[in-house]
Amino acid sequence: MADAQLSPRNIPDRLEGRGARLMKSWEALLIVVATLIFLGNSLASPYFLDPWNLSDATFNFTEKAMIAFAMALVIISGEIDLSVASIIALASTAMGYAVQLGADTPALVAIGLGVGLLCGAVNGLLITGLGLPSIVVTIGTMSLFRGLSFIILGDQAFTGYPESFAWFGQGYVWWVFSFEFTLFVLLAVVYGVLLHKTNFGRVVYAIGNNQTAALFSGVRVARVKFTLFLLTGLMAGLASICLTSRLGSTRPSIALGWELEVVTMVVLGGVNILGGSGTIPGVVLAALIMGMVTFGFGLLNVPGIVMSIFIGLLLISVIALPILWRRARRRLAH
Amino acid sequence: MIAKLLKNREILLVGAIAVLLALIALRFPAFVGPSNLARVYNDTSILIILALGQMAVILTRCIDLSMAANLALCGMVAAMLNAAFPGLSIPLIILASMALGTLLGMINGTLVWKLDIPPIVVTLGTLTIYRGLIFLLTDGKWINAHEMSDAFKALPRLDLAGVPVLSWLSLLMIAVMFLVMSRTPLGRAFYAVGGNPHAAIYTGIDVGRTRFFAYCLAGALAGLSGYLWVSRYAVAYVDIAAGFELDIIAACVIGGISIAGGIGSVAGAVLGALFLGVIKNALPVINISPFAQMAISGTVIIIAVAVNARAERRKGRVILKKAEAV
Numbered sequence: 073m074a075d076a077q078l079s080p081r082n083i084p085d086r087l088e089g090r091g092a093r094l095m096k097s098w099e100a101l102l103i104v105v106a107t108l109i110f111l112g113n114s115l116a117s118p119y120f121l122d123p124w125n126l127s128d129a130t131f132n133f134t135e136k137a138m139i140a141f142a143m144a145l146v147i148i149s150g151e152i153d154l155s156v157a158s159i160i161a162l163a164s165t166a167m168g169y170a171v172q173l174g175a176d177t178p179a180l181v182a183i184g185l186g187v188g189l190l191c192g193a194v195n196g197l198l199i200t201g202l203g204l205p206s207i208v209v210t211i212g213t214m215s216l217f218r219g220l221s222f223i224i225l226g227d228q229a230f231t232g233y234p235e236s237f238a239w240f241g242q243g244y245v246w247w248v249f250s251f252e253f254t255l256f257v258l259l260a261v262v263y264g265v266l267l268h269k270t271n272f273g274r275v276v277y278a279i280g281n282n283q284t285a286a287l288f289s290g291v292r293v294a295r296v297k298f299t300l301f302l303l304t305g306l307m308a309g310l311a312s313i314c315l316t317s318r319l320g321s322t323r324p325s326i327a328l329g330w331e332l333e334v335v336t337m338v339v340l341g342g343v344n345i346l347g348g349s350g351t352i353p354g355v356v357l358a359a360l361i362m363g364m365v366t367f368g369f370g371l372l373n374v375p376g377i378v379m380s381i382f383i384g385l386l387l388i389s390v391i392a393l394p395i396l397w398r399r400a401r402r403r404l405a406h
Numbered sequence: 407m408i409a410k411l412l413k414n415r416e417i418l419l420v421g422a423i424a425v426l427l428a429l430i431a432l433r434f435p436a437f438v439g440p441s442n443l444a445r446v447y448n449d450t451s452i453l454i455i456l457a458l459g460q461m462a463v464i465l466t467r468c469i470d471l472s473m474a475a476n477l478a479l480c481g482m483v484a485a486m487l488n489a490a491f492p493g494l495s496i497p498l499i500i501l502a503s504m505a506l507g508t509l510l511g512m513i514n515g516t517l518v519w520k521l522d523i524p525p526i527v528v529t530l531g532t533l534t535i536y537r538g539l540i541f542l543l544t545d546g547k548w549i550n551a552h553e554m555s556d557a558f559k560a561l562p563r564l565d566l567a568g569v570p571v572l573s574w575l576s577l578l579m580i581a582v583m584f585l586v587m588s589r590t591p592l593g594r595a596f597y598a599v600g601g602n603p604h605a606a607i608y609t610g611i612d613v614g615r616t617r618f619f620a621y622c623l624a625g626a627l628a629g630l631s632g633y634l635w636v637s638r639y640a641v642a643y644v645d646i647a648a649g650f651e652l653d654i655i656a657a658c659v660i661g662g663i664s665i666a667g668g669i670g671s672v673a674g675a676v677l678g679a680l681f682l683g684v685i686k687n688a689l690p691v692i693n694i695s696p697f698a699q700m701a702i703s704g705t706v707i708i709i710a711v712a713v714n715a716r717a718e719r720r721k722g723r724v725i726l727k728k729a730e731a732v
Contacts, residue, residue: 219697223698332530375546384534
């Protein structure tokens with residue numbers, strides 16, 4: 073938007089090369105930030121550079137990142153889903169309820185994913201079917217889904233998950249690589265390919281940039297958006313399985329406030345909150361940065377709420393700095 | 407005539423509240439007695455004050471997710487001031503609380519105005535920062551009733567002509583906001599900016615500056631609510647009013663304030679807040695677990711936004727057909 077104000081004289085004769093563009097990209101900045109945080113952590117604490125400690129550290133972002141991938145697509149398409157944390161709570165409550173009825177692990181996984189899909193379908197139907205703004209609908213379903221868990225659980229908790237169920241949140245695939253981290257890497261590749269290499273991904277960008285134009289070019293806007301909300305629901309269901317398995321219990325307040333962290337992760341990853349641009353590698357880097365910051369502060373015994381101040385400052389400053397930088401450069405150019 | 411009345415959102419909402427009260431009255435006639443209704447109003451006062459601030463922000467096509475955190479920080483500072491200087495006069499504490507709230511609102515407003523950062527990102531960030539600051543300020547400690555002076559705790563309950571000061575304050579804020587929205591250039595600018603930002607620029611309205619003032623207003627009201635909240639419940643800690651930002655937005659949405667900006671009224675915001683207040687107070691009476699409140703307000707939000715969207719869709723001339731569900 074801001075660049076459109078440049079006068080025609082400033083249009084370069086030829087575009088910058090691939091390398092130069094990569095150097096100036098958001099992802100390059102994130103890599104620098106991630107490297108600095110990594111170095112800072114290594115110097116600040118002798119316990120940071122230990123494979124098992126690092127492996128433990130991955131747990132504080134893998135579940136959120138799973139949702140962030142799908143959320144990135146939703147935000148790129150110009151919508152938002154604030155109900156993800158509540159979907160986690162409802163899916164977890166449903167699984168806990170099923171355990172009381174004697175469900176085994178495969179059934180629990182099916183229930184977790186199924187509830188996630190169902191919640192996503194409710195969001196998608198309200199938003200695409202009735203044409204309601206997604207921010208209000210998902211604020212509503214955010215109350216509704218977690219409210220249902222509160223009705224079922226009250227101040228109680230479900231425990232007694234089968235032993236085999238614990239593997240999703242506590243198991244290791246190979247050496248220090250946990251199931252959750254492996255899933256995170258796998259999903260990063262899947263979503264990267266989906267967004268950047270498929271027809272579907274191009275359509276998501278098209279909708280985010282100009283929904284009307286996309287509609288007139290024959291894109292089934294409503295169907296694509298519905299699919300995106302289904303995907304987000306499914307990912308929230310998956311995250312719910314991992315989190316429930318890791319904690320081994322369900323309370324209605326599970327994953328409280330995660331929607332903000334997931335959105336922060338996506339925005340930090342360079343996805344435009346207004347839709348139309350963003351990349352999966354950016355979200356992956358943002359997930360790593362947030363995970364390392366949380367873990368590093370944890371090693372230094374910094375309380376969780378102070379970390380959240382840092383995350384909040386990070387969110388605002390990473391968006392503000394490039395704007396200030398562009399403005400300063402334009403002032404110099406004139 | 408009747409069809410016209412039915413299209414009026416505020417009258418529809420009054421009807422909905424009346425039906426709700428009638429249903430409760432069928433089983434529990436005492437609930438609709440004047441004294442109990444006054445109690446329900448008093449209980450909803452803080453939500454009403456906050457909804458009025460959020461309304462101004464939403465009208466300009468922005469949103470303030472940090473209001474509850476702002477409230478909590480101001481409330482904590484008010485309580486700390488009172489605990490440290492018990493002799494400090496209460497109006498001075500209220501002024502300090504409102505000044506701090508305005509300052510926090512100014513931070514939101516400046517980021518939106520000068521840096522063009524999307525409002526939802528700004529207030530998502532400041533929401534965590536403001537709440538974190540309470541922790542830094544207090545180290546997670548609580549300020550309990552015995553550390554507050556009696557005058558500090560008594561003011562909201564003080565009886566003036568049979569009505570508590572808390573209710574009077576919310577009535578005063580409703581009157582002030584009504585005048586601001588309908589009789590001042592700033593109030594009209596809120597509508598203009600939200601209705602059509604480009605047209606607003608051509609009429610000489612500074613869109614960013616108007617948004618800035620909307621955030622200041624919301625901040626000041628959050629600051630006032632901070633003192634009221636802490637003195638009413640006689641306790642201050644990091645998590646007071648956690649998640650309340652959603653109730654505030656819910657009140658606005660139920661009150662017919664369009665999230666797309668430009669549409670809404672003071673009466674709508676007040677009625678939306680009252681609707682939630684009636685539900686909240688009725689649940690224990692009709693013997694529904696208070697745990698059900700969250701699910702009910704969620705359902706009400708969805709129904710309200712669906713009803714409002716229907717009403718809005720018919721308005722205005724179609725210049726360029728919007729992409730609709732296929």
